[in-house]
Every structure is written in C-alpha cells, then in structure tokens.
Amino acid sequence: xxxxxxxxxxxxxxxxxxxxxxxxxxxxxxxxxxxxxxxxxxxxxxxxxxxxxxxxxxxxxxxxxxxxxxxxxxxxxxxxxxxxxxxxxxxxxxxxxxxxxxxxxxxxxxxxxxxxxxxxxxxxxxxxxxxxxxxxxxxxxxxxxxxxxxxxxxxxxxxxxxxxxxxxxxxxxxxxxxxxxxxxxxxxxxxxxxxxxxxxxxxxxxxxxxxxxxxxxxxxxxxxxxxxxxxxxxxxxxxxxxxxxxxxxxxxxxxxxxxxxxxxxxxxxxxxxxxxxxxxxxxxxxxxxxxxxxxxxxxxxxxxxxxxxxxxxxxxxxxxxxxxxxxxxxxxxxxxxxxxxxxxxxxxxxxxxxxxxxxxxxxxx
Amino acid sequence: xxxxxxxxxxxxxxxxxxxxxxxxxxxxxxxxxxxxxxxxxxxxxxxxxxxxxxxxxxxxxxxxxxxxxxxxxxxxxxxxxxxxxxxxxxxxxxxxxxxxxxxxxxxxxxxxxxxxxxxxxxxxxxxxxxxxxxxxxxxxxxxxxxxxxxxxxxxxxxxxxxxxxxxxxxxxxxxxxxxxxxxxxxxxxxxxxxxxxxxxxxxxxxxxxxxxxxxxxxxxxxxxxxxxxxxxxxxxxxxxxxxxxxxxxxxxxxxxxxxxxxxxxxxxxxxxxxxxxxxxxxxxxxxxxxxxxxxxxxxxxxxxxxxxxxxx
Numbered sequence: 085x086x087x088x089x090x091x092x093x094x095x096x097x098x099x100x101x102x103x104x105x106x107x108x109x110x111x112x113x114x115x116x117x118x119x120x121x122x123x124x125x126x127x128x129x130x131x132x133x134x135x136x137x138x139x140x141x142x143x144x145x146x147x148x149x150x151x152x153x154x155x156x157x158x159x160x161x162x163x164x165x166x167x168x169x170x171x172x173x174x175x176x177x178x179x180x181x182x183x184x185x186x187x188x189x190x191x192x193x194x195x196x197x198x199x200x201x202x203x204x205x206x207x208x209x210x211x212x213x214x215x216x217x218x219x220x221x222x223x224x225x226x227x228x229x230x231x232x233x234x235x236x237x238x239x240x241x242x243x244x245x246x247x248x249x250x251x252x253x254x255x256x257x258x259x260x261x262x263x264x265x266x267x268x269x270x271x272x273x274x275x276x277x278x279x280x281x282x283x284x285x286x287x288x289x290x291x292x293x294x295x296x297x298x299x300x301x302x303x304x305x306x307x308x309x310x311x312x313x314x315x316x317x318x319x320x321x322x323x324x325x326x327x328x329x330x331x332x333x334x335x336x337x338x339x340x341x342x343x344x345x346x347x348x349x350x351x352x353x354x355x356x357x358x359x360x361x362x363x364x365x366x367x368x369x370x371x372x373x374x375x376x377x378x379x380x381x382x383x384x385x386x387x388x389x390x391x392x393x394x395x396x397x398x399x400x401x402x403x404x405x406x407x408x409x410x411x412x413x414x415x416x417x418x419x420x421x422x423x424x425x426x427x428x429x430x431x432x433x434x435x436x437x438x439x440x441x442x443x444x445x446x447x448x449x
Numbered sequence: 450x451x452x453x454x455x456x457x458x459x460x461x462x463x464x465x466x467x468x469x470x471x472x473x474x475x476x477x478x479x480x481x482x483x484x485x486x487x488x489x490x491x492x493x494x495x496x497x498x499x500x501x502x503x504x505x506x507x508x509x510x511x512x513x514x515x516x517x518x519x520x521x522x523x524x525x526x527x528x529x530x531x532x533x534x535x536x537x538x539x540x541x542x543x544x545x546x547x548x549x550x551x552x553x554x555x556x557x558x559x560x561x562x563x564x565x566x567x568x569x570x571x572x573x574x575x576x577x578x579x580x581x582x583x584x585x586x587x588x589x590x591x592x593x594x595x596x597x598x599x600x601x602x603x604x605x606x607x608x609x610x611x612x613x614x615x616x617x618x619x620x621x622x623x624x625x626x627x628x629x630x631x632x633x634x635x636x637x638x639x640x641x642x643x644x645x646x647x648x649x650x651x652x653x654x655x656x657x658x659x660x661x662x663x664x665x666x667x668x669x670x671x672x673x674x675x676x677x678x679x680x681x682x683x684x685x686x687x688x689x690x691x692x693x694x695x696x697x698x699x700x701x702x703x704x705x706x707x708x709x710x711x712x713x714x715x716x717x718x719x720x721x722x723x724x725x726x727x728x729x730x731x732x733x734x735x736x737x738x739x740x741x742x743x744x745x746x747x748x749x750x751x752x753x754x755x756x757x758x759x760x761x
Contacts, residue, residue: 161665
C-alpha cells in the first residue's frame with residue numbers, strides 16, 4: 085500500500101498568530117488513518133487551536149492542512165470530512181435527543197424514514213437507545229457527551245475531532261468514558277483526534293500522543309514511548325512525575341553512557357550520542373527511585389545522590405517521600421504504600437536516593 | 450414590643466443592659482419586629498398600585514356617565530358605545546399598525562442584538578447596549594415632534610429625495626398617516642427590542658454557532674431553527690411590550706397621526722377630554738384584557754418565567 089494513503093491528516097508548517105501572540109508556531113504532524121491520536125499539553129499551549137484549524141473553525145496564519153491528501157485550508161467546517169465534539173455539553177437545548185442527532189441529517193435533506201433508521205443505529209452504538217424523546221437537561225453529563233458523539237458520528241465523518249470531551253465530567257466517569265471512547269473508536273474504525281490536558285486520559289485512549297506546549301509540537305510518539313523514554317526535557321517534566329537534574333555533559337564514555345555534572349554530583353545516564361560540555365538535563369521517574377540510609381552503598385548498576393529526608397505524603401496506593409538535595413532542590417520518590425520492608429526515616433535523616441543507571445534519561449533539549 | 454421592653458430595661462439577656470442604639474435597631478429588624486413585615490411590602494405595593502387601580506378601572510367602566518363625572522350603577526353603555534362606533538374600528542386598526550411596528554422593530558432591532566452578542570467583545574457588550582438608552586435622554590414629546598420637520602411635506606426626507614431626483618413630487622403620505630405613526634413607534638420602541646433581544650440572546654449559548662457551522666446549517670437555518678426558538682421568550686416579551694405601547698401610547702398618534710391613525714390610548718384620552726370617564730375606563734379595561742390575553746398565550750407557548758431565571 086502506498087504510504088501517503090495511510091495518512092488521514094497531514095499538517096505542514098501550520099502557524100497561527102493572534103496579533104503579536106503566536107498561538108501555534110510552524111507545527112508539522114502526520115496522523116494515520118483509523119488512528120486514535122491525542123493532542124496533549126498544558127492549557128493555552130495551542131492544542132485546541134490546532135484542532136480548531138483542522139476542523140475549520142479557525143483560519144491558519146500560515147501552513148497547510150491536508151485531509152486525505154487534499155488541502156482543505158479554504159473550506160468551511162461542514163465541507164470537510166471532519167466533525168467536532170465540543171468541550172461543553174454543546175447540545176441544542178430546545179431539541180430532544182432525536183432532534184439533536186437528526187438535525188445534521190435533516191439539513192442534508194434526508195427523508196424522515198432514512199433519518200429514523202440512521203438515528204436508531206447511532207443511538208444504539210453510543211448506548212442511548214430509548215432516549216430519543218429525552219431533552220438535554222434530563223440527561224447526565226456523560227449521556228450528553230454521548231449524544232454529542234452520536235450527533236457527530238451519524239454524519240459518518242472520516243475524522244472525529246474531540247475538544248476536551250471529558251473535561252466537564254467527574255473523575256470516575258471520566259475514567260469509564262475513556263475506555264468507552266477507545267472501544268467506540270475501535271468499533272467505528274475512523275480517525276479520532278482528541279484534545280486533553282489530562283495525562284491519564286491521554287494515555288488510556290491514545291494510539292499516539294503529540295505533546296504540545298507554547299505553540300510548539302514538543303514530542304510525538306506512542307503513549308508508552310512518550311512516558312518511558314521522553315526525548316525532551318519538557319516531556320519528562322510533563323508526563324508522569326519525574327525528578328529533573330540540570331547540568332552539563334562532563335564525559336562521554338564508550339560503553340553507551342554519558343556522565344553529567346549536575347553541580348552537586350556526577351551521574352551517569354545511558355545515551356547514544358552527546359558531546360562533552362553541552363547543556364543537558366537528566367530525568368528519573370519518581371517511582372524508579374528508592375531511598376537507602378546514607379551509610380549504605382548503592383548497587384554497581386545504580387546511581388546515587390546524597391539528600392536530607394524531609395517528609396512523607398500518603399496518597400493511598402502510593403506514598404511520596406520528599407528529600408532535599410544539598411543545593412536545595414527537592415526530590416520526590418514514590419513507592420507503593422504499606423510496604424513493610426521499606427525503611428522508615430525521620431525528618432532530617434541523612435539518606436541516599438538511588439536509581440538504576442538504565443532508568444535515567446538524558447535530555448539535550 | 451412589650452415583651453422586649455422589660456428585657457431591655459432589666460438586661461436579662463447577656464447580664465447587662467444592651468447599648469440603646471443596638472437595642473432599637475435589633476428590635477426594628479428582628480424577626481418579630483418590622484423585619485417580618487418587610488417581606489409583605491411588595492405584596493402591599495402590588496395591591497395598592499396594581500390590583501386596586503385595575504379593579505377600579507373595570508368597576509368604573511360599568512358606571513353611569515353624568516355631566517362631569519359618573520355615578521355608581523351597572524350599565525354596558527360604554528362598551529356598546531365603544532364597539533358600535535368608529536372607535537372599535539380605530540382600535541382594530543391601531544392593533545394592526547402596532548403589529549407592523551413590532552415586526553419592523555424586530556427585523557431592524559433583533560439583528561443588532563444578535564450582532565452585539567456574537568461579535569462585540571463580552572466586556573464591551575453592555576456598554577454598546579447602553580448606547581441605545583441615549584435617545585431616552587431627550588423628552589419623548591420632543592423626540593416625536595422632531596419627526597414632523599423630518600417627515601413633512603417640505604421635510605428632510607422629501608427634500609433629500611427630491612434633490613437626488615428620486616422623486617419629483619414630495620411624498621405626502623408619511624406624516625399624519627398610519628405610516629407616520631409606525632415610523633414614530635419604531636423609532637421610539639426600537640431600543641426595547643434591542644434590550645430584550647440582547648437579554649434573549651443570553652439563552653443562546655455561543656457554541657451553538659459553531660455546532661451549526663459544523664453540521665452545515667446556513668445562517669438562515671441557524672437563525673430560524675436555533676436562535677429564534679431559543680430566544681423566543683425574550684423576543685415575545687419585547688414584542689408584547691412594543692405592541693401594548695403601540696396601542697396604548699396616545700402621544701405618538703396625536704403628534705404624528707392624522708384622523709385615520711388613532712390608537713386605544715388616544716381614544717381613552719379623547720374620552721376623558723369629552724368628560725366621558727366610564728368610556729375611558731372601558732377602553733382601558735379592553736386594553737388590559739388584550740394584554741393579559743397576550744401574556745397568557747405567551748406563557749402557554751414559552752413559559753415566560755424562564756426569562757427571569759439565571760442562565761446556566
């Protein structure tokens with residue numbers, strides 16, 4: 085199969101400025117057909133702007149948007165093979181569920197009988213059969229969002245755009261809806277582009293995640309890869325909970341590791357290529373670290389930093405222990421709670437934070 | 450009050466005498482003092498200034514007319530007088546003219562409200578809407594009177610059109626005709642449809658426009674299928690206001706209208722001038738019935754209490 089045929093959306097050099105504010109700076113992304121793609125990032129980072137430009141609600145300042153190889157930059161939203169699910173429960177408040185879902189078909193001049201058939205099918209798909217005559221205010225938040233999904237899916241778009249679709253839902257419902265959305269996407273087999281600022285939500289639905297911050301595409305990859313081996317320092321700080329140590333590359337050894345001088349110590353991290361003397365950061369996920377007393381030595385394949393124990397925060401499943409490094413920076417270590425073998429420390433105790441050398445990651449940007 | 454007096458005097462509460470000022474204030478606004486009655490103030494107000502006058506109007510409309518006043522009795526004379534004379538015809542025509550004013554005001558004013566809601570930044574919206582209050586700074590009599598030199602035979606409109614060569618003869622069918630009254634009413638009442646339309650648009654969430662764009666609804670369809678139904682209660686309230694004023698305000702037809710443009714308000718005024726008080730009361734009663742009828746229909750259709758509810 086031709087490779088371009090597998091790409092549903094290609095965004096080339098896309099930029100958007102609002103006066104002097106640059107909401108998006110020359111972003112390039114290719115999204116595959118039938119992929120569940122998530123745009124993740126902090127609020128105001130430009131991810132919604134990108135989604136709205138794909139949907140046709142915002143005009144780009146520069147760049148091209150190709151949907152299935154066709155440039156759509158000049159087309160209005162309804163002439164694109166996309167449909168949008170909005171953040172708020174954006175239903176027509178004066179129409180029933182059937183009225184809401186059928187409205188798009190009615191606009192296309194479809195006959196009542198045909199609308200009925202499609203309507204029943206799509207409501208079945210989103211699990212709202214029997215809700216045809218309900219009004220929006222009689223539905224829960226999750227149900228309203230499913231009506232929005234039905235309203236979009238009934239038009240049989242090739243690409244479904246979801247703008248923070250679960251943001252207004254409570255935590256438990258959000259988790260359930262994530263799994264439900266993922267399964268829905270697998271069933272309908274079209275491309276989903278989902279915008280969220282919630283990392284867990286992103287991880288649980290995404291085939292691939294693009295991290296967007298400050299109007300730039302920071303990193304793009306599958307969920308596991310972005311979480312476990314982030315290339316950029318920002319990704320490491322945003323995904324999960326990592327401890328970051330800034331410094332300079334001190335030494336590049338032949339065995340695939342690099343020594344970084346982080347001011348208070350030198351730590352080794354695995355790396356393929358780096359040049360001595362350049363700025364770098366080392367990140368280690370907080371759950372990959374553990375604590376030992378100061379007088380105990382770390383293993384041969386481990387790195388260690390001296391620290392002063394500060395406090396413990398019980399989070400239920402996990403417990404977070406907070407330490408201060410000699411330079412004042414805090415280090416957070418998370419471990420599964422109620423582990424009897426973990427040594428207990430008091431505030432002020434001299435400890436060592438250790439981690440497997442392989443768990444460290446080097447970020448040159 | 451006697452109950453709290455001894456408490457004050459002997460200070461049985463809190464061990465010592467309370468400061469006099471606090472005692473008085475606390476008593477006035479306490480649950481068993483005036484505070485209790487404050488809740489009934491609106492009820493009293495409504496009874497005194499709304500229900501009683503309304504009832505008197507209806508009662509007096511059945512009284513017998515005397516030379517200068519009226520005397521108690523029960524006669525349908527005033528109503529017969531109204532319905533069998535040219536007054537009734539005039540009343541029906543004024544309803545028609547008023548309806549035209551409502552439609553014209555809606556066509557001109559509602560798009561302004563929609564525009565302000567959609568395209569003016571939220572912080573500036575209220576200021577822009579307040580601009581429409583400016584005409585009210587000028588007395589209504591002067592405002593209405595100023596239309597005479599504008600609409601008259603040698604008025605601004607005619608001079609302008611003649612100079613442009615659009616017409617060769619001045620149009621005389623504007624001033625002192627129903628058209629003049631409608632123009633006057635639209636200019637007087639337009640701000641109200643802008644206000645009520647602006648408030649009505651609060652019931653139309655902003656996302657609606659994007660959803661419609663996405664589903665492929667034209668502007669026309671969006672307007673009729675979505676905006677109008679959602680804003681209907683507010684639009685209706687504004688329309689009723691204009692309609693009732695259109696048949697009730699005597700000032701505009703008396704300044705701009707001719708013999709054929711008489712509304713209910715003017716009929717009542719003329720009846721008072723002719724010292725036929727029961728007839729004036731009957732006309733007023735008929736107007737009130739018309740208004741209540743309209744409100745009842747509106748409430749049935751749109752549940753008018755909704756416009757007073759805060760929007761989510």
